Structures are given as structure tokens and as C-alpha cells.
Amino acid sequence: MTPDRPGPDPRRPDRPGSDPRRPDQPGLDARLVVDRGGFRLDIALTAAPGEVVALLGPNGAGKTTALRALAGLEPLTGGHLRLDGAALDRTPPESRPVGVVFQDYLLFPHLSALDNVAFGPRCRGASKVEARKQAAAWLDRMGLADHADARPRRLSGGQAQRVALARALATRPRLLLLDEPLAALDARTRLEVRAGLRRHLAEFEAVAVLVTHDPLDAMVLADRLVVVEHGRVVQEGTPGDIARHPRTDYIARLVGLNLYRGRADGHTVRLDAGPSITTTEELRGPVFVAFPPGAVTLYGKRPAGASARNLWHCEVAGLETHGDQIRADLTGELPLAADLTTVAAAELGLHPGTPVWATVKATQTHAYPA
Template sequence: MTGTAGGARATAGPSVGAGEETAGGPGETGAAEGGLDARLVAERGTFRLDVALRAAPGEVVALLGPNGSGKTTALRALAGLLPLTGGHLRLDGEDLERRPPESRPVGVVFQDYLLFPHLTAVDNVAFGPRCRGTAKARARAEARAWLDRMGLADHAGKKPRGLSGGQAQRVALARALATRPRLLLLDEPLAALDARTRLDVRARLRHHLAGFEAVAVLVTHEPLDAMVLADRVVVVEDGRVVQEGSPADVARRPRTDYVARLVGLNLYRGEARGHTVRVDGGPVIATADDLTGPAFVAFPPGAVTLHGDRPTGSGARDARRCAVAGLESHGDLVRVDLTGELPLVSDLTTVAAAELDLRPGATVWAVVDAARARAYRA
């Protein structure tokens, strides 16, 4: 997923998308031997979490959602740091609720790493195996091997204050993996890094997760992290699952305003009839797909062209009068937020924006390219 666009106007879809949205999701992994099978029901004050998660060994699942959606609550429940008030938590067929957190085969990489400041990198990594009864010499040897795999062999003797953010993150990952967990939990693992470091560490993390044979659950609000690192994305809003599927499925067919903004699409919900969708309480949008019944329709901002005067010719019939609500730079383009009968977001070149003399409050005519408007079942 890339980009963040306003202008998505759909209501939330079902807690799990239609069958076409769930390929590779719980229906498949639930039947596999081993792996994670959980329904996490937990309450914190007035907030209630109710999230079902299933993942096969070797699968990386990303929990994606806005702040306050319940992602971290779900991670804490998986780690045993927050008791469940309902549901179940099974890993490789074993009920984890009966085991205290410290004895569970779970590794956690926290957002701020939580490395022991008084221990060197090698002793931080060796800490887990030592707690599980491994002799000191062997634990340190294994820790050095892990640091070598992370490209940190030359930093084994450094304490956390002598490490960069990216190096500290890799030490934290090595420490989690050194216990050979059957469930690896990553809590916003790249959030504390600057943009350049994040790019490098994300690539390294992808490499290590590709070779991880157990289940990994990544909690993030960054769509790019989810798209690059995960095999499957589970979108959580207000404590429940609103969409899940492969990264491509979620990016191509968003089902909520939040997801649409993340992937940079205009999104509406309505009733499809042939190659048109009548938006709930609004106008009709021509689409490339032939569909009947409740539907979503989505298209990128680049599919919306703007005109200073009402166009003539083939685009005139579908032209919509709009007012410019705001403008912002979006890479090498200008993103225009439009209000009107059909609120829209459009991307223009800087030259086109200048020629139209766009400014807040200006009136323009918008035309949506029907060939790029895709309809799918709600």
C-alpha cells in the first residue's frame, strides 16, 4: 500500500470480506496442522476487542489499523500480557492460556526494543536461552551466531547506548529469535527508525522473516510495512476485523474509508446495476465491471481529470461540478480534495494545476474515467 488520500466515502464492510477477499485467509490456514488459532476477546474499560486470527507455520500476518483500533491490545493478548475475557488462544494445538507468559514459546520485539542497558548486545541475545536453562557458554555462542546472521558480529560487545536505532532493532530481533519461538510478535518494529534506516531494516527484516518457520504477527499502522513484510493483512478497526486478505487483495479492493485512504483510492458504496453503481444517497458512477447488487466502487485519484469549464464531447455527460477544498503536494503531483455531490480526490501534474489556477474555493468540473473505476461486491 502506498500513499494516503482523503476522499474515501464508504461505510465499513462486513467483519470479514466476501469470499473473493479472503483467499489465503482463515478458511485455508485454519485447516493446517500447527500454527496459530485464536479468537481474542478482551475488555479494557469501555473498549472491547474481538478479533479472530489464524496463521499457518511460516506465515507472516500483519495487523493493520489506526491508532486505538486494538492492534496493540491484540498483541498483548497473544503475548499473555493481557488476559482474555473470552475466546481461545491455541498455538500448535496447545492451549496457551494455561501457561504463564514467561513459559510460552513466544518471542516479542517491542516498539522501543527494551534492550537491557547494562548488558552487551551478545548478552542481550543470550538472555533468553539462559533463562530457559542453556549453559552460559553455549548461550553466548548461539547469541554470537544470531548477531552474525543479523550483520552485527562486530557489535557484539557494545551496549545499547553504543548502537544505532537500526542496530538496536536487529539486536532485539535476534534476542527474540534466539529462543526459537513458535510465535514471533513484532510491535511496530520500524516505528522508531528514521526514513533511510527504515528502508534498510525493512529489507533485512523481510529476509529474516522469509526464513522463519513458525508464525509471525506484525502489528503496524504503516501500510508499506504490511505490504512488504506480510503474506496476509488483517485490518482492525474499533476492536474488530473489517477486512483481510493478501496485501494485493486489500490494496486493490478496500472495504472501509480507512483502508481506502491508506492505499490512495476514492471509495464509495452503493447499488450496482450493470456497468453503473448508484452511490448511497448520491449520484451514479460508470464502472468497468458488470455487477448487480450491493457493491463498492473504487478508483485512483489519477482517474479523475479536472476542467475549468464544463467539458464537451464524450466526457460531458458524466462531468460533475465540484469545489476545491484543499491542495497538497503528493510526490511530484498535486493532490486536490474536492467537495460536491460526489466528493472526490484528484491527482494532477503541477503544470495542469497551475493552468487551472486551482485554489481553495475555486469551481472545477471533474470527470471520472469509467475504465479505471472498478466495482466489486460489498
């Protein structure tokens, strides 16, 4: 569920002993408060040099607003923004040591790939010759040396993304912002470009902040996830922590788990809304309980002698293809999602309205403190 990322890069200033929350330390230290009409963003965001942080959340959560605030394109109405100890709150966008890769790349259509990349160094005072020399080196690093003279309309989506990344990195930013950098790519190209982007981010020695709503992009590319809903941080941690311990319905759906909240008394969890669930963990007090849709077994009739400790009477609310399986959305005693093969769905005669019995073994649940 959580693809492996490269190990610590010896070229990076490592995290131990470096606290980005201290204003005299390198890295990002921000509290972003933006009031805009009926929407309020209020999130704390810190990152050490060499760290890739992904802002993850549903549409309208405030991710892009946060990114624009970091870039200086959205003024703060409160909070603070410090980068490597320097306050950036009042620094205009063009003067910030920040590189941005936009969702649609925003390459200059009248310039070649080389001159697109050279644009940044030129703006920072480099001569035309030096800027083009730097740009050529960056295109070579991106595997695009043969496309230096091509204009954006002649580039594929993956090539345009790499040119945009090279243009952002050519200014040697201390903060790299990526706004849905893979969203414009088709599925096949996305796979290849994601792998390349992961390599480039592993080599980046400053702070990188990635905005995405795609959990795979976030888990492959980021060291740490910050999940934002309704303008607030609802959970943050490593990709593995987030996947194993979701704390909201949105995160649970994102990582493919059924999630419930209740109160534990030993191995029994009485849900806030619904029946009890038996677990292998022995806990006390408020807890979450999670299990994957693949842990659910469905029966047309109440099973006799089933070993599962958890058994609920449900009704099929909907069916959809999910990879090579069928995902059943169930309502009833316990609303849940169940995955089963096409053959099993046909044998059970499943369709909306079909009554079923759902079972989950205690060993396939996971309970943890709320």
C-alpha cells in the first residue's frame, strides 16, 4: 500500500538535530492563514531541507490556496512565513527564493525549451550566455538535451513537465512548489514521469512542497503527508503511518479502508453509530477500527458455523468495477465496502437492493487509539 521510497540521501542535510520550527534553523516554518469570503485556511507547515512534503486533500480543501500563499501569489491575513530563518510574509513573489511547477506547466509558447529554462537565471541577473549554459545543463540532467530547440507545442506532456521542472530548479530555489505536477499526463506517461520526478526530488537539497489529490503520487514522492480538509490539517505523518492509521473518512477512502470510530472495552469496540466490532487488540477508551474491503466475505444467507466473530446483515446499495474486482457498497447494520470477484458477485446474484450477510474476522481488523 505504501511504495518504498529511496533511503536517506547522504547529500541532504539530515533531519536529526534540525528543527524547522526554530526560526534560526534552515527549512520552512509557516502558519498560513488566509481568509477569503466564506473560506478560511489556517494550517501550520514545517519542513527541513531535503524533505518532500505533500499536501493531500479533496477538491476545495485549501491545498492550492496554501501553495499560492507560499509562493506569494495569495496574501496572508494572519500567521507567518519563514524560509531558512528569513521572513517572507512581505516579500514580493519575484523576490522569493521559490520555484513553482504549475499544473499546466505555463511554458512560454514562443520560446524554445532551452530559453524557457534560461528565463529564470536571466531574471536573477545571469548573462544570456551563462543562462543558456545553465539551461543546457539542466535539460541534459532531465534527458532533454536533444529537445533544447523545440518549442512547447512540439513537446509531449512528459517532456513539457520536465522542462517546467528544469525551469523551476534552474534558479536554485530554497523552496520548490509543485501544483498537481502529474495531473495533465495520461496514465502511461504518468507512471514514467512519476519515477523520474521521484529521482529529481531525492536529489533536491532544499524544501519541496507538493500539492496533489492523488494518493499514489503523494505516497511515492513525499517523505511526509499533510492531509488538509476544510482549510485545516486533519492528520500528518509518513505515508506508512497515514495508510495504517487513517483518522477521517476521506483518508480511509483514499487508502482503501473501512473506518469506524467507537469506544473499546477489551477486544470489543462499541461503535459511535452502529453495532460492535470484535478486534484482536485489547484497548480501552476512544478508538478507531479499520479493515480493508477485501477482508469482507459476503453470503446470500446467514452463514452457519462461520468462524468470523463479526457478522452483520446488510443490503447492496451499489456496485462498481474496482481494478479486477467488484466493489459492493453496503448499507444496513454496518455501512461498509466489500471487494469480491466478478464470479462471486454473479453467484450471489448481487444488484442494488440484494440482502446479504457480511463477515470480517477479528484478525483482519486493526484498532488504534482515537
